[in-house]
Amino acid sequence: MPEMPEVEGLVRFLRERTAGLRVAKAQVAQVAALKTFDPPVTAVVGAAVTGAQRHGKFVDLVLGDELHLIFHLAKAGWLRWSDRLPDTVIKPGRSPIALRVGFDDGSGFDLTEAGTKKSLAVYVARGPGEVPGIASLGPDPLDEAFTEEAFARTVAGRRTQIKGLLREQSVIAGIGNAYSDEILHAARMSPYAIAATLGADDVARLYAAMRSVLTEAVEAASGRPPAELKDAKRRGMAVHARAGHPCPVCGDTVRSVFFADRSMEYCPTCQTGGKPLADRRLSRLLK
Structure with a gap:
């Protein structure tokens, strides 16, 4: 399971690699992975990436002033980055891919999950506090305030x-x-x-x-x-x-x-x- 150090590594990579890019596509391949419906996942298309944050083990891709694409990789999930995203069509139920996100420069990432127990979770929210798992988090162990x-x-x-x-x-x-x-x-x-x-x-x-x-x-x-x-x-x-x-x-x-x-x-x-x-x-x- 990805834990705080690996998730922090992913956040820093996304922050640097996607800054200023716009989301060109967002395709959910495993419907059960998407835990929210308002805003819809289509709302992220066209939004510019303005930052990336970590909340515990959650990755938070900040889009514009109002949207957050948040995901938790759970036990067997991972982010697979491509400088040139494949053009292949994802067939729901026949691929380990749960979500594909593409940017306007042709790059993008797939969220994948191995095994039969599917726990990877994706949220589209107006703020991280709307995600129950984030709202209930304790302090970050490396926060200077956590003395x-x-x-x-x-x-x-x-x-x-x-x-x-x-x-x-x-x-x-x-x-x-x-x-x-x-x-x-x-x-x-x-x-x-x-x-x-x-x-x-x-x-x-x-x-x-x-x-x-x-x-x-x-x-x-x-x-x-x-x-x-x-x-x-x-x-x-x-x-x-x-x-x-x-x-x-x-x-x-x-x-x-x-x-x-x-x-x-x-x-x-x-x-x-x-x-x-x-x-x-x-x-x-x-x-």
Whole structure:
């Protein structure tokens, strides 16, 4: 799933590449992907691009003074850019393409989604606040206003595992499964630690890890075209999706815990006092 650093990379690319261009076409190929009807998607045709913004994991292409083309790539979505958009006709239901947007210089992009579970979402809105998922977002983890003190207030008193809390978009916007693994590894903290039990030193260490991991990932994504962002993300991972490989910090073997639709990775030596965590299907910690 694209997370905050990759989405920020997409936004910066679109901001630079599409500034001043006008939308020449907007074709919805997967009707279920379009979540709004007023304004209609046809309203974006002819509008000039005046900016691009990120809200958590949402991309917001600003059109003129009143319109926003907003999309969320969900788990298996991606943006495929073309300097010269193909002339081929998209056949609904027979292509991974959910939306095609073309500009007046011939360039454009397709929003694609792999797999059978379709969760990619597209909105045409008069403002980002009209999108429910954006309206409910928590603070951005790299916002200067989101200080260590603000972070401490966020986790205080919450009787929930810190891994889940980092991924909760209404609490902190933009962090998903991969970067929560990376942040917890950098903080040397168990993903099962309960937020309310963290001491001041734990909170400070976790906050510093969150800021450093995400800042480095955003820098790695910045300036890259969309086609390179996924590989850049994979190369930057210390533990996520690296089960069976040695931990780059201590050399122990990175382990996985599997859930219904995802897994998490961690280092036992760095994060859990040397104890492997049981597969969640067993619902217990190995003794």
